[in-house]
Each structure stands twice: as structure tokens, then as C-alpha cells.
Amino acid sequence: MEAVLHALADASRRTMLEALADGPATAGELAALLPIARPGVSRHLRVLREAGLVEARSEAQRRIYELRPDALAEVDDWLARCRRTWEQRLDALHTEVARGARERRSRS
Structure with missing residues (x-):
């Protein structure tokens, strides 16, 4: 639970989770929602994955992220x-x- 609460503590990560609640999205689509550079988006996505809040799957050259509400x-x-x-x-x-x-x- 500690990792989940840590992940939820950041406004950018909450924005990503809210977007993913509407359905899967690519890293680029999520990055478009935030006023931060792509490396920052990648770090936020890594935190969300490690907390078990999102999962990623590869689709050709893209990674598609989905919310894992059970987390x-x-x-x-x-x-x-x-x-x-x-x-x-x-x-x-x-x-x-x-x-x-x-x-x-x-x-x-």
C-alpha cells in the first residue's frame, strides 16, 4: 500500500491515472496531458507500474498503458x-x- 500511496501523492501521476480510467493510452497521449518533458513522463509511468497501478503492453513500436484498478x-x-x-x-x-x-x- 505504501508504494500506491506514494504514487498517488503526485499530481502528474494522478492526472495520468484519471486519463487511464477512461481507457488505455500511449505514453505520448499521456505526455500530452502534462507540462513536463518525456523523460519525466517515463519516470512517472515507471513509478505507477512499480506500484501496480498500471500495466504496459507492447503494440508494434508503442507501449500501451492500462489502469489496474485492483491495485x-x-x-x-x-x-x-x-x-x-x-x-x-x-x-x-x-x-x-x-x-x-x-x-x-x-x-x-
């Missing part, structure tokens, strides 16, 4: 646990606020 499953599970914790705490806070409001109304 995000571990992060999604972790976030779901965080959401459940915060939802429970926010529900408890809501209950206490409502209880306090009822008590103030009953005293008035």
Missing part, C-alpha cells in the same frame, strides 16, 4: 476503515449535540 483495492479497504471510524465518531457527536439541544429546550 487500489487495498487503499480503498484502508479508507473504508477510516470512514467507519469517523462516521461512528460523527454519529456520536450528532447524538450529543441533539441531546444538549433537547436539554436546553426542556429547561426553557
Whole structure:
């Protein structure tokens, strides 16, 4: 999960992932989305591949990149646990606020 979070921390890599969510793309197509040189795009793609977020296949002289959404499953599970914790705490806070409001109304 560490590698995935590291990969997601960069705005350029997130832009690439968002583009790949719409379907496969070549390195050139992804590079066109970013204001960085091609070597930088290649480095970002390597980080995404090593994190398991994308896979590449060769097609003639081109490399086609595809999103691997299953790599995000571990992060999604972790976030779901965080959401459940915060939802429970926010529900408890809501209950206490409502209880306090009822008590103030009953005293008035």
C-alpha cells in the first residue's frame, strides 16, 4: 500500500491515472496531458507500474498503458476503515449535540 500511496501523492501521476480510467493510452497521449518533458513522463509511468497501478503492453513500436484498478483495492479497504471510524465518531457527536439541544429546550 505504501508504494500506491506514494504514487498517488503526485499530481502528474494522478492526472495520468484519471486519463487511464477512461481507457488505455500511449505514453505520448499521456505526455500530452502534462507540462513536463518525456523523460519525466517515463519516470512517472515507471513509478505507477512499480506500484501496480498500471500495466504496459507492447503494440508494434508503442507501449500501451492500462489502469489496474485492483491495485487500489487495498487503499480503498484502508479508507473504508477510516470512514467507519469517523462516521461512528460523527454519529456520536450528532447524538450529543441533539441531546444538549433537547436539554436546553426542556429547561426553557
